[in-house]
Amino acid sequence: MNNQSANFGAFDPINGRQSENVDLWLYERGIAATSCGVTITDATQPHNPIIYCNPAFESITGFPPEEVLGRNCKFLQGKDTDLAVVEQIRQALRTKQECQVVLKNYRKNGTPFWNELKISPVCDRNGNLTNFIGVQTDITSRIESEAALKASETRLRLALNAAKMGVWDWDVDSGKVTWSEEVESIFGLEAGGFGGTYEAYLNCIHPEDCYRVTQQMSRLAEIGGDFKIEHRILLPDGSVRWVVNRGAVLRDLIGAGVRMTGTVMDISDRKQAELALRQQLEIERLLNGIAQRIRQSLKLEEVLNTAVAEVRQFLKTDRVVLYRLNSDDSGVVVVESIAANWMPILGQSIQDSCFASKHFHHYQQGRIRAIEDIQTANIQKCHIKLLESFQVKANLVVPVLQGEKLWGLLIAHHCSEPRKWEEVEVDLLKQLSVQLAIALQQSELYQQVQTELTERKQAEAALRQSENNLKEQAMQLRLALNDLQSAQSQLIQSEKMSSLGQLVAGVAHEINNPVNFISGNINHASQYIQDLLNLVQLYQKNYPNPAEEIQEETEAIDLEFLVEDLPKMLDSMRIGTSRIREIVLSLRNFSRHDEAEKKPVDIHEGIDNTLLILQHRLKPNSNNPGVQVIKNYSDLPQVDCYAGQLNQVFMNIISNAIDALEEQPSPRIITISTELVIKSELGVWSCELSNNLSNNLLAHNYINEKSKGVLIRISDNGSGIPEAVQKKIFDPFFTTKSVGKGTGMGLSISYQVVVDRHGGQLTCLSTPGVGTEFLIAIPLENIEQKNAKAVATDLAITNDVDDQTQVLQRL
Known part of the structure; x- marks a missing residue:
């Protein structure tokens, strides 16, 4: 401040007088106390360096005095400072005149502010320019308020x-x-x-x-x-x-x-919308009233007269008529509503050649014609003459159609003066013509009904006489149709299974030949390779130092590893061919394509073959914990049966058990048990189930006292079957599986195979939450069929043919 005071005193010599020093000190205090920024520059030096700035300048700009003194004021300017304003300041400095401008400056921290700058020149007592005094005022708030006000005014004007x-x-x-x-x-x-x-x-x-x-x-x-x-x-x-x-x-x-x-x-648009809405509501009220009268009344003449009268009042026109066309292109006015003082034309026959030749086909195609002034409209003179005879100045014509037939015309006449028809008025007549067409059609239908009523009463008597016969025939046809559909489905499924059996047998045969070839030659190949290896060992023994080329080849082929691994490879191939032969044998045994007749077979072999085919569904994998199969086989004799069909029964029941375990947490267990029973046990099957489902009391009235039988039990620990479903599981086409996963024929055909084809019995026992068990009873003796319908099930099939086909494809 001392330096600033000294510089400030330099531009106004004190001349050593005490009073002037006091005055100068007071001036300096006053400048320091003002809220405006004040700078004083030395005009005697180039670029007008600042020699004084008050505290308010630092408060406004953020620059302390030590960073300001000696600099030109232009350091406050930025790139976006108005150059025209800058030039105005320079011109004032050159001409030594005062100026006041508003320009954009920047503070020390880089933030902009709007500066209202007033520059005044200062001269000494001799009139020489010594300094410039600059007064800065921060008017940023005012500028922003003015901009906001201007933007608000602009938005208001746009709004x-x-x-x-x-x-x-x-x-x-x-x-x-x-x-x-x-x-x-x-x-x-x-x-x-x-x-x-x-x-x-x-x-x-x-x-x-x-x-x-x-x-x-x-x-x-x-x-x-x-x-x-x-x-x-x-x-x-x-x-x-x-x-x-x-x-x-x-x-x-x-x-x-x-x-x-x-x-x-x-608000013209709103008023027009309100007017249009009122008109639309009035039209809807009018049309609804006419439609209600049409529905409630069969008096056509009364309905038509009321309709045309209400329309004339709504249109505020002079005449509304309904004109009916004859087959000879002439017509007659059948309904009329007319205002006072105008000529009535009701009942008048009109022959208009112009209409027949020029306009009939247009109206037949649904044409609507609105004439505002008959004198200026583009119509024929003969038609103008006709309209003038009826005192018409303007008219609106709408066809009344019944299908593609032109019944007549609905016409509004304005007789007092020409008239411009509004779109809503045209739409009203158009909708009214539809309602009138409905009324006319309803009247015609009523007449037809009255005519046909007598004939129908006469026919009803004859129909009642034959009704009982028809009902009985219909019942017989339904039963025959159901039997036919069931037989057709079974035959189709049987044909599919027959084809599948042929495919399996053919595939097994084709695979078996090359496998036998490979299996038969592996032993010879093994012996030949062993002989060659022995020969190599003799060479190594008698020629321990072979030629360099032989040594390189020995190292290249890794002879030691080859000698060790080659026998193992042959053993693996031998095991693989054995596995393929086992699968082929299982497929042949399962299909039994060459065993269509009954013959003694090993039941256990059929069950094992079925399990082998379903092995891919039983084995655990990353997404499936697998199913554990427990086999409790008894010592059974061979059973006289249709092996292929019985295998299908095993396939159906085991597949269903696997399906029932899909959502079951571990452990998933399927238990298969077999045992031999005699008459006393067949009379009352008192075998307790392994999962304690219930006591099985299964009476067999189809086996004589000396007969023996085999009992096969297949159970799972799934969620069980509800009692309501148990009653239907053997019905044809009944399935609880989703669409595409079952046909509902598997258990039905399995039942026919066991009961009808083998004289045995198939029973299901299940407790929800505990599990399900199927019991298959097969007599050992050859029992003739008792049901003639079993002929259709010669080739029993499973309800999951698609699943088995996929199994065979995987194998």
């Missing part, structure tokens, strides 16, 4: 334009009215075309609304408050618009209204 709204102000005492540009646009005036008086505003109001608006405005001026007035205005081009005035009355201290201010908005 007013978008809403078709303007603002106005009325000084009641002077009668002066001020409008915005938007109001002038709404009233259809050019910019500045409004007279600016209350009378000029009243001249814009529609004459029919002017008195009402004047009364309301006067009353509002007296009582004050907010107001809303809707009225029409008349534009200079003669068109009419609807506006709504909203505003408030401002009062003076004694309560008198002195000013009104508010907004005016164009």
